Amino acid sequence: MHYEKLMRDWSGAGRGGGFALACIVCGRAAENDRASRCGHCGGAVDAIHDIGAVSLDPGPSPLRRYFDLLPVRRRKNLFWFGDGNTPCHAAEGFGRRTGLPHLFLKNESTNPTRSTKDRIASVALSRFSELGVGHLVTASTGNSSTAYARGVQLIDGIEMALFCGRGYHHRLNYPDHPTVATHLVDGDGPAVAAAARRFAERTGAVCEGGFFNLARREGLKLAYLEAFDQLPEPPDYVFQAVGSGTGLLGGYKGAVEYRLLGRLPALPRFMAVQQEGCAPMAAAFREGALSIEPRHIVAAPRGPAEAILCGDPAASYPYVRHACRTSGGRILAVGTDEIRAVRDLLEETEGIQVCHSSATALAGAVRMRREGGLPARARVLVNLTGGDRVGWPTPQRFTVVDPRVRGAGAGVRSGARGDEG
Ligand SMILES: Cc1ncc(COP(=O)(O)O)c(C=O)c1O
Ligand SMILES: [Zn+2]
Structure with missing residues (x-):
């Protein structure tokens, strides 16, 4: 790279x-x-x-503040949906209990739909709109779709089709809206992605791109730039929960930029954390593998951190591996018990409620400290990428896609609540 x-x-x-x-x-x-x-x-x-x-604008909008580091050509094309400016604070209580006296938490769960993905909606919709794209399609495990749905509903000129596994319907938290179409796929991650691709071919909608959408990575980068600006001293380590690694690569690019700008003295070590029930990157990294091989792929991903259940991250793994290796970090996995215990301890000591994916990142830091891989003096930044959305609506109008049925349009039937059986 x-x-x-x-x-x-x-x-x-x-x-x-x-x-x-x-x-x-x-x-x-x-x-x-x-x-x-x-x-x-x-x-x-x-x-x-x-x-x-590059010059940084001190105003309230992160999109304007970091405009010179965003993939949008004209300021007038920016949409900002109120995301960002999230707190980054010293977690002294939690740090005392876990032997991490210099622990800082970037709390992205305070974003409008409770995840860092709101930053994607702002940056990516600004960019797509500037590029003249009016119809988008994407697949997700819930957080980015929820963020996109909110953004699309706030602007004119872009409609979006959102594909998601049927088992993740509860994670889609937006009301029905004329410019947002919801498609629930009877299948796993690859089947959902394939259904979204077929939809794009059939309708001419532009595939949003997931990991390969550079505006996604640039949006997620902003959490890191903000944190680097908020921290009293630069971090030695950063921890992020990783499914595809989009957020981690965005953060890494931001750190490279800040180092060249003289705003960071060195790259922090990037630590990517997965859960044991779905840790293909951690398995490949442990072996020193340059790519994800069939033996690493997790056919039935499991675990409490639903947002990072990505069993086959073959396309993005080499980038994540590079970011972790060149910065002196690594990819690791933590167990369900560790994730749950850390989530509870965070609530008890700091009063912060996060989702299991955020807790996975934090559990990675706790595990490394316990095992001696993290010195007590280390300045540690953990990106808490999201929180749970309790009591939010789910779309009631959707189509159900059966990927076993072949042919354009086949296997799609209209649904409404009740159709789910
Ligand atoms: C809350 C949360 N944390 C972490 C991630 C991991 O993201 P990535 O796929 O960028 O690794 C996601 C992705 O959906 C998420 O929603
Ligand atoms: Zn090339």
Whole structure:
């Protein structure tokens, strides 16, 4: 991965700000503004900002504050849905109980739909709208769809189809709306992604891209930039719960940018945390594997951290591995009991309620400290990426997609509540 070299090449030389789109694997320029993968090698395309021209705006909107580090060309195209500006505070009580005296928590559960994914909605919808995209389709385990649905409902000009496994319906928390279409798929993660792709082919909707949507990574990056600006001293370690690793790679890119800007003295060690019931990246990393092999794939992902149940992260693993390795971090997995205990302790000591995915990241730090892999003096930042949404609505109008039925449109039947049996 070539972030640093690309950024150095693009910076200065009188380019006058802005960003270029380039493949972070082979370094070639992207074929066009909408390309999310390299036409040459298939690598992820990213926005390479002119670091020499970055200035930060002190205003209330994180999108304006970090505009020079966002993949949007004109400020007038920004949509901000009120996300960000989340607290980052010293967790002294929790730290005392776990031997982590310099522990800081970035509490992303205070975002409008209780997860860091609200940042994706703002940045990605700004970018898609600037690119003239009016119809999007995506697949998720609930949090990003909920954030997107809220964003789409707040603006004109973009409609969106949201695909999700039927078992995750309770995690879709938005009311019915004319510009949001909900599709529940009878199947697992790959079946949901395939159904979304087929829908795009049939309707001409643009696939939002998931991990390969650079605006997702740039949106999630903002949690880190804010935290770096809020912390009294730069972190030595950061911990993030990882499903696909989109958030982790965004944070890593932000750290590289901040280091080049002189706002961080060094990269913190990036620690990616999974749960034992679904830890394909941790398994591959432990073996030193360069890619996810069939033996690492988890066919039936399980565990309390539902947002990170991604059994086959083959496409994103090499990027996550690189970010963790080059920063001196690693990918690890923690058990269900550890996740539950940490979640309870956080509520008891800090009064913060988070989801099991957030607790997974924190449990990673606790585990490493206990096992001696984290010195007591280390400054540790944990990204608490979300909280549970209790008592929120779920869409009542949806279609049910049966992936076993082949053919365009086949296997789709209209649903309404009650259709779920
Ligand atoms: C609360 C929460 N934490 C962590 C993640 C992990 O995200 P990623 O797929 O970027 O690794 C997600 C993704 O849905 C999430 O919703
Ligand atoms: Zn390439």
